[in-house]
Amino acid sequence: MSTNASETAPDRAKALEHFNRGQALWEQGQTDAAQACFERAVAILPDFAEAHVNRGILQYMSNQLAVALASFDAAVAIRPNLTEAQRNRANILAMLHRVDESLHSYELALEGYARQRPGGSEPGVDEIHTRYNRSFALLLGGDFDNGWREHEWRRSSPRLAYQHRQFPQPYWLGEEPLRDQTIFLYAEQGFGDTIQFCRYVPLLARQGAEVLLEVEPTLQSLLRSLPGVSQVLTRADVLPEFHCYCSLMSLPRALRTSVATVPADVPYLNADTAAVRTWREFLGERRRPRVGLVWSGGQGPARRAVPTRRNVPLERLDILRTVDVDFISLQKGEPGESEHRALLSQGWKGLRMRAFADRLTTFADTAALMENLDLVISVDTSTAHLAGALGRPVWLLNRFDSEWRWLLDRQDSPWYPTMRIYRQERLGEWDGVLERLARDLEDWRRKWPVQT
DSSP states (O other), rough: OOOTTTTOOHHHHHHHHHHHHHHHHHHHHHHHHHHHHHHHHHHOTTTOHHHHHHHHHHHHHHHHOOHHHHHHHHHHHHHHTHHOOOOHHHHHHHHHHHHHHHHHHHHHHHHHHHHHHHHOOOOOHHHHHHHHHHHHHHHHHHOOHHHHHHHHHGGOOGGGGOOOOOSSSSSEEEEEEEOOOOOOOOOOOOOOHHHHGGGGGHHHTTTTTTTEOOOOHHHHHHHTSTEEEEEOOOTOOOOOOOEEEEEGGGGHHHHHHHHTGGOOOOOSSSOOOHHHHHHHHHHHOOOOOEEEOOOOOOOSSSHHHHHHHHOOOOGGGGGGTTSHHHHEEEOSSTTTHHHHHHHEEEEEEEEOOEEEEEEEESHHHHHHHHOOEEEEESSSSSSHHHHHHTTOEEEEEEEEOGGGGGGGSSSSSSSOOOOOEEEEESSOOOOHHHHHHHHHHHHHHTTSSSSO
């Protein structure tokens, strides 16, 4: 803690008391009370850098990105070598698309960690995650070469060990030929990641590999349609023999993917023909174009603020109600389903929309329904990835603090040729996005069924 001549020992003691109380409240989950303690600490000692950092982290967790950045700016102005401040500042800057500034802060944080490490020792978990987070800034800026390399640091993190498989066989990163080899691939992260990166399986098969793929049970039947896959397994299955293994998330690094060389032949997944026919009969005669909607992503236990920022309140989609199309809800899971039920119970007279959540038990079910739709409109969820992988027209409603995979300032995606991206121009503001969407949907409706 730095001081100046105007600060007294009682001031310092009182600020530290508030800081320590804030730490204890934070550990108990009382984040509002904790933030108030950190506010009091910096009010007493404006140069209390650690209190600025903790306040900034809690502001980020409550979705106040610009305010959080100001807290981290204050901390680094006081102590430029405070690694935690530089790391968090870098994270926020990347989310705000200030990629060059973000990378500079990451470098300063990593230099700080290197100074703190005893000579020759391995990086600690905070340094590992700083490098991992830097990978997202690099990828967001289109530097896939360095980004994929840094992305491999996730496999060194004890915090992410639960995501990874460990075997005595070698981990394959592209150095060894695969002809006549059996490679085991496993899904590491979310459903969307699995759908996005399973596209690499056919490339490995073309190299002469037999490919075993382990995925989440709800994806198993759908991914059996993937060209080049020998077996699609789940963790409950007994693994056959194999020569090497790799995470799906490491395949872009192993195959040296750049923005220009993303494998984007779609569709690379296909719905079951009989299931498509069943949905066609169930939906009945098509009198107007059918548009699938997803307005809400899942709310997992970690980083709860992110799903909140990516969601569009269902009531806001009333702007589309005058467009003469049949809306089909593709929403599955909470909080989206409960939001829909609550609105209906309140007598909501919004969109004309049919919902079949109880019939969508696996991604294969959703894929078959999608094949009977003319367009899918979705926030950034696995449903958008599924539509793209099926080669269906998909319009993505993308928050300002976009994930790395959608890059910067693009309305298209190198990953999915049939995708159109609608981006927020300012953090949290959906008005402009929805106005553009409504205009484009009306124009699209007038041209139906000419366009594909």
